[in-house]
Amino acid sequence: MxxxxxxxxxxxxxxxxxxxxxxxxxxxxxxxxxxxxxxxxxxxxxxxxxxxxxxxxxxxxxxxxxxxxxxxxxxxxxxxxxxxxxxxxxxxxxxxxxxxxxxxxxxxxxxxxxxxxxxxxxxxxxxxxxxxxxxxxxxxxxxxxxxxxxxxxxxxxxxxxxxxxxxxxxxxxxxxxxxxxxxxxxxxxxxxxxxxxxxxxxxxxxxxxHSYHGTAWTVGGRVPAAGGNHHASIAPYGAFRCADGMLQIAAANDGQWKKVAALLDIDPDMAKYATNRDRFAHRDELIADMEKALAAHDRAYWLARLGEAGVPAGAIRSLDEVYAxxxxxxxxxxxxxxxxxxxxxxxxxxxxxxxxxxxxxxxxxxxxxxxxxxxxxxxxxxxxxxxxxxxxx
Structure with missing residues (x-):
């Protein structure tokens, strides 16, 4: 070949x-x-x-x-x-x-x-x-x-x-x-x-x-820092706890956020969550509100619901799971x-x-x-x- x-x-x-x-x-x-x-x-x-x-x-x-x-x-x-x-x-x-x-x-x-x-x-x-x-x-x-x-x-x-x-x-x-x-x-x-x-x-x-981390400093004058399992510029975008562990959710725009909010019974239009800028400014509160709702069900349940809604989400796999x-x-x-x-x-x-x-x-x-x-x-x-x-x- x-x-x-x-x-x-x-x-x-x-x-x-x-x-x-x-x-x-x-x-x-x-x-x-x-x-x-x-x-x-x-x-x-x-x-x-x-x-x-x-x-x-x-x-x-x-x-x-x-x-x-x-x-x-x-x-x-x-x-x-x-x-x-x-x-x-x-x-x-x-x-x-x-x-x-x-x-x-x-x-x-x-x-x-x-x-x-x-x-x-x-x-x-x-x-x-x-x-x-x-x-x-x-x-x-x-x-x-x-x-x-x-x-x-x-x-x-x-x-x-x-x-x-x-x-x-x-x-x-x-x-x-x-x-x-x-x-x-x-x-x-x-x-x-x-x-x-x-x-x-x-x-x-x-x-x-470095991508956007680089321009955060070279153009924006801000030195980026580690943010754990959450994105440096987008919210909600990261790893969240549910009833039996963790899953990942990436709502990269307001449309995706509204789908997540609907599933979790969160008002997407409240002032502190209305735009990505607002959500990022209140990210700790947002994570807490989401994890409170996510605690009601296990990972499989939420991944199925998020998938049906067209929201990017996924598991955190070990390497044996990846290759299988x-x-x-x-x-x-x-x-x-x-x-x-x-x-x-x-x-x-x-x-x-x-x-x-x-x-x-x-x-x-x-x-x-x-x-x-x-x-x-x-x-x-x-x-x-x-x-x-x-x-x-």
Whole structure:
């Protein structure tokens, strides 16, 4: 089965999460992704857990999350033979992904200038913690550090107590932004014939999704603060207690609010609840009034009534519930692959679907170095084909 990038070759020098996630996204679109790992242990995320699975509990589920649809080769980038192999692969690749600290590729003899000397059409994706330049460029960056430095933790959790987002969202957003930049650079290359460097960082990725929180400060002069499980600008919009737990209700306009008010027997036109501005100003009172009414019935009852009324509402699911949910599976968000050690396993699936394409056939995350011989055969074939084409010209 073919994907939109089935003629693209990606050389993935990255490790941990941001770079591997970007490369995995490109692989989900059909690209051949060759993952380069150090022979001694490979990608550090192979050792991150728990949980670990397999007969000897030696396989990291963390690694499995970011490395499907890839081939693995073991290469020591500091050795002459390793650098020679990477240079050969660079000549036959379309994209190189790296998330080393600033200057590391230069010290390995693989500067941007050298990469483009080897292959002028190469698109290079470079992901750093805080940017490749500037007064703090080159700082090492991990997800939670970036969540704090980029302000996300100040917006998350109960008021006055910063919380990290549960998923490694700085890494993942950097990977998503990076893949998006690569797609744009590949499109530009069709016009110019030349590749370029695409740069992003964990800092840039999180700052880039501040959205209305950002403009609250840059335009409105107000520093946003954490609001727990309720929206920073809309009311009622958040998590509410009912008889047997919590449910979520999002009334984003006055029409939706009137439907909620009718179900809960609240006067929607009283002065303090008439408009979103009024409701937000009296949000604590509004939450109390709503929860008093919601306490009369359980979650299932209210979700059914809200659904009938056309009000956006939902449960708060645990991950086992998410992956068992028929809607999740209907969207291709769970894929099954045949792992050489674990057998058939399910992985979180890609978030994109293309009309008219069934998508790529997914392969399991590779064992360290398992594809060395296959990649060398493919590389030799590509080099021989290039030589014949050159002779014919």
């Amino acid at each position: 073919r994907g939109p990038l089935d003629d693209i070759v990606v050389l993935d020098l990255s490790r941990a999460l941001a770079g591997p996630h970007a490369a995995q996204m490109l692989g989900d679109l059909g690209a051949r992704v060759i993952k380069v790992e150090h022979p001694d242990g490979g990608d550090e995320s192979r050792g991150w857990g728990p949980p670990f699975v397999g007969p000897d509990q030696g396989i990291s589920t963390y690694f499995l999350a970011a490395n499907r649809n890839k081939q693995s080769i073991a290469v020591d980038l500091k050795s002459d033979a390793g650098r020679e192999l990477i240079e050969r692969l660079v000549r036959r690749s379309d994209v190189l992904v790296e998330n080393f600290r600033t200057g590391v590729l230069d010290r390995l003899g693989l500067s941007v200038e050298r990469l483009h000397e080897l292959n002028p059409r190469l698109v290079v994706l470079s992901i750093t913690g805080f940017g490749h330049d500037g007064p703090e460029g080159g700082r090492p960056g991990y997800d939670q550090i970036a969540q704090g430095e980029a302000g996300l933790m100040s917006l998350t959790g109960p008021p006055g107590e910063p919380y990290r987002v549960g998923a490694s969202v700085a890494d993942l957003l950097a990977g998503i932004h990076g893949a998006y930049g690569v797609a744009a650079a590949l499109y530009e290359r069709e016009r110019t014939g030349r590749g370029r460097v695409v740069r992003t960082s964990l800092l840039a990725a999180v700052t880039g999704v 949910w028929a809607q999740t599976r209907s969207q291709g968000l769970v894929v099954e692959v045949e792992h050489p050690v674990l057998g058939p396993i399910e992985l979180p699936g890609p978030p994109l679907r293309f009309d008219g394409l069934d998508g790529v056939k997914h392969s399991p995350p590779p064992a360290l170095g398992q594809d060395g011989d296959a990649v060398l055969r493919w590389l030799t074939e590509r080099e021989e084909l290039a030589r014949r084409e050159e002779l014919e010209r």
